[in-house]
Amino acid sequence: MSNVKAYAAKAATKDLEPFDIERRKPTAEDVEIEILYCGVCHSDIHTVKNDWKNAKYPSVPGHEIIGRVTKTGENATNFKEGQLVGVGCMVDSCQDCSACAENLEQYCEKGATFTYNSTDKHLGGHTFGGYSEKVVVDKKFVLNIPENLDVKAVAPLLCAGITTWSPLQQWNVKKGDKVGVIGLGGLGHMGVKLANAMGAHVVMITTSPSKAKDAMELGAHEILISKDQDQMAKHKNSFDFLLNTIPVGHDVNPYIGLLKRDATMVLVGAIEPLDPIHGGGLIAQRKRLAGSLIGGIKETQEMLDFCGKHNIVSDVEMIDIQKINHAYDRVIKSDVKYRFVIDMKSLKNN
Amino acid sequence: MSNVKAYAAKAATKDLEPFDIERRKPTAEDVEIEILYCGVCHSDIHTVKNDWKNAKYPSVPGHEIIGRVTKTGENATNFKEGQLVGVGCMVDSCQDCSACAENLEQYCEKGATFTYNSTDKHLGGHTFGGYSEKVVVDKKFVLNIPENLDVKAVAPLLCAGITTWSPLQQWNVKKGDKVGVIGLGGLGHMGVKLANAMGAHVVMITTSPSKAKDAMELGAHEILISKDQDQMAKHKNSFDFLLNTIPVGHDVNPYIGLLKRDATMVLVGAIEPLDPIHGGGLIAQRKRLAGSLIGGIKETQEMLDFCGKHNIVSDVEMIDIQKINHAYDRVIKSDVKYRFVIDMKSLKNN
CATH class of the missing domain: 3.90.180.10 (Medium-chain alcohol dehydrogenases, catalytic domain)
Structure with missing residues (x-):
């Protein structure tokens, strides 16, 4: 020792x-x-x-x-x-x-x-x-x-890289998919970079209009201000995948509304009780809510190799x-x- | 007219x-x-x-x-x-x-x-x-x-048949899977019969010990009383699939605890707000909560043909x-x- x-x-x-x-x-x-x-x-x-x-x-x-x-x-x-x-x-x-x-x-x-x-x-x-x-x-x-x-x-x-990489891989996010990244912090900014490099159409979903410019520079193709009811209605039932990086309990119902039929929102941050979810929001279009915890060693190496190839860092x-x-x-x-x-x-x- | x-x-x-x-x-x-x-x-x-x-x-x-x-x-x-x-x-x-x-x-x-x-x-x-x-x-x-x-x-x-058949099919329930059917009513009793006929090991999950005998007669192989903490602990992280037929809002956290890693609970009844879900319960073992609404006409015919073959009715x-x-x-x-x-x-x- x-x-x-x-x-x-x-x-x-x-x-x-x-x-x-x-x-x-x-x-x-x-x-x-x-x-x-x-x-x-x-x-x-x-x-x-x-x-x-x-x-x-x-x-x-x-x-x-x-x-x-x-x-x-x-x-x-x-x-x-x-x-x-x-x-x-x-x-x-x-x-x-x-x-x-x-x-x-x-x-x-x-x-x-x-x-x-x-x-x-x-x-x-x-x-x-x-x-x-x-x-x-x-x-x-x-x-x-x-x-x-x-x-x-x-x-x-x-940590931030593999935590966002793993669900994007598990749920087979691919070129052309409309992917929403909810929350622009340590995890969210990696989610935007990685989803962009995978060829997805990346929408940054945030409460803060002030984050729009930064999100676009990081690789988002579009910004959706989650407090704006008209914008939320426009994107209803349209996302192939949502990566929810919000680190605290919150109301996920409006985000579930954004998913396409059979699409999934993965929680990676909120290790806390969420606000009550309406069962009808999952049932009506057969939507899914899931979780994901960091990633395994093999996929961490794959992520690092991908980042090396695509010149991605935090x-x-x-x-x-x-x-x-x-x-x-x-x-x-x-x-x-x-x-x-x-x-x-x-x-x-x- | x-x-x-x-x-x-x-x-x-x-x-x-x-x-x-x-x-x-x-x-x-x-x-x-x-x-x-x-x-x-x-x-x-x-x-x-x-x-x-x-x-x-x-x-x-x-x-x-x-x-x-x-x-x-x-x-x-x-x-x-x-x-x-x-x-x-x-x-x-x-x-x-x-x-x-x-x-x-x-x-x-x-x-x-x-x-x-x-x-x-x-x-x-x-x-x-x-x-x-x-x-x-x-x-x-x-x-x-x-x-x-x-x-x-x-x-x-x-209705009750196709509503339970569709998620069992969508999530590929197969011979030998440990499947829990939560709630023994119109939907639940069909869920037990269908999952049994698909070859699953069917566990009836209910609050009522009085329903045990009936559930076994319908085709359940095991009963899990959800109010019994010891029984619930014994079955933790062990189910391949859960079919949740409870028709009202309720606390799904104990049921999420029963799922294996990467396994799914499908809601078919609760078109109401659920009690707050703890994000950690989904994140820790990458579990999934989903919904399902009745079924399409093609799969309804398939369900009826399956019931004809296996002599299943309500x-x-x-x-x-x-x-x-x-x-x-x-x-x-x-x-x-x-x-x-x-x-x-x-x-x-x-």
Whole structure:
């Protein structure tokens, strides 16, 4: 074991502060990674603040990790020192259940080991995330990062990217489909970029007319202001697919009204109670509401390769780790376009 | 045009009374049918009482019609006088939109013509249903009835049967699947019979332990009492498909918990607001909630042929038309096993 520097919350709603954590020495299956960049996801804030009532302290958040390999276990032969790699929301799973067999480790029937706040099988206690100098991860959960991309802007692909990619793939979004992306934040801006690159006709659905220009620059072909009843009526029963990135409970009925017969809206953000859904809205044209949780490791690699080919990265604002509490305040106010990424070099300043 | 006897509600919440209605002379495309039996659907009551705020009076309900052909138009060559036929929830549609092209007339983009309470394209006014001596229907909306079945018990297949058959087919329920049927009423008892005949392992999910014996006799292999937390926990994440026949708004969250990853619950009854759904229940294991409305004419014929082959009919209680108001009271109290069917001969007594 070795101690490394990190930033951690020691109790709910407290600010994050410098902290020393233990990282294991790599086993034969492991890859040790020096962390270069780590994206700031809203889940980090939910955990620090214990919004989901399951936080373990001290908590080191961070699951959008980009780094370079510093050591490899003898069986981790796919990786070599100096290689650019990524780690997303998971660092392990049972590798034995039907979900793992289908490369859907996020639905592991015994529970995936998430990058932070999960039981640590090696050291006991719980896992620590990417706001840290180093991370040691089983080779199966280490991703190859296309070298042609702006590396620091790749970090958010490991959560925001795969979370939007996975449902677009699962529901077979294809060239010419009319796809609505609901909500323009960290997830939504990736949804627009990815759906555009897949050849869909992308409609940004937002409450804020002020976001129209940005959405078009990101790749939306059309804007639908969801508060405008006339616009909503015009688009009724017309969407092949809706990706709903709103991160809180809300009224989904108007969006269900936008779906074509047999079309699906997938929730990826709202891990909260929704307003009452009218059964008739699903029954009348045989519509579907579904959920989706991040994505498996295989599809994460496919997404990264796709992004490499199509030159897609996140729009990011870089910060030093010392500014993390301020960044959290701004995320909560949706005052970021569209993802903060921590330059982990700044940890050396502590 | 010709006048025929019928039973009609003349205003919301009033009792049904004898009434004379007009039926058109058959056009070249039409089949004229003498009605033998008509099932009593809960929708009839919703319409008579104007629960859905769209009722037109006088209202002649009834969309589970069995009868014999008395006349055929010159182009209705598939039917001949004396033939046993059925008419379900629809009597016409545009035959021109993508839904009609896919044999899903119930989702007709211009609006299907329902058997009652829809605009009548021929006579003006609105359509009158099956609580009547005769009906005249476009040949495309007339079904062949297998002669080997108990004819009076076939009537409810035209709505309760197809409403449960269609989602079981759409979602590809197959031999060995674990299928839950939620709610044991007119729809639920058909769901159990059909899913059983398809080879599924059928679990009756009900709040009432008193319904267990009946459900097993209908074809359920297992009973799950939804109020029993231990039983519900035992069945968590285990169902391949859930058919939810509850006819009112309710809490679907416990049922979503029963679905396997990627499995679907289809609502066929609750044309009302549901209690708030927790987004996390859909997201965590990528589950799906969908709706389904009756079924198209092609699949209705397929369902009838399947029922002929497997000797499936509804469990019915026969009544004379003069008892219709009393029957409605009993349907509202769920005091029927499982469908009232009116013997239309009794109309002659008025």
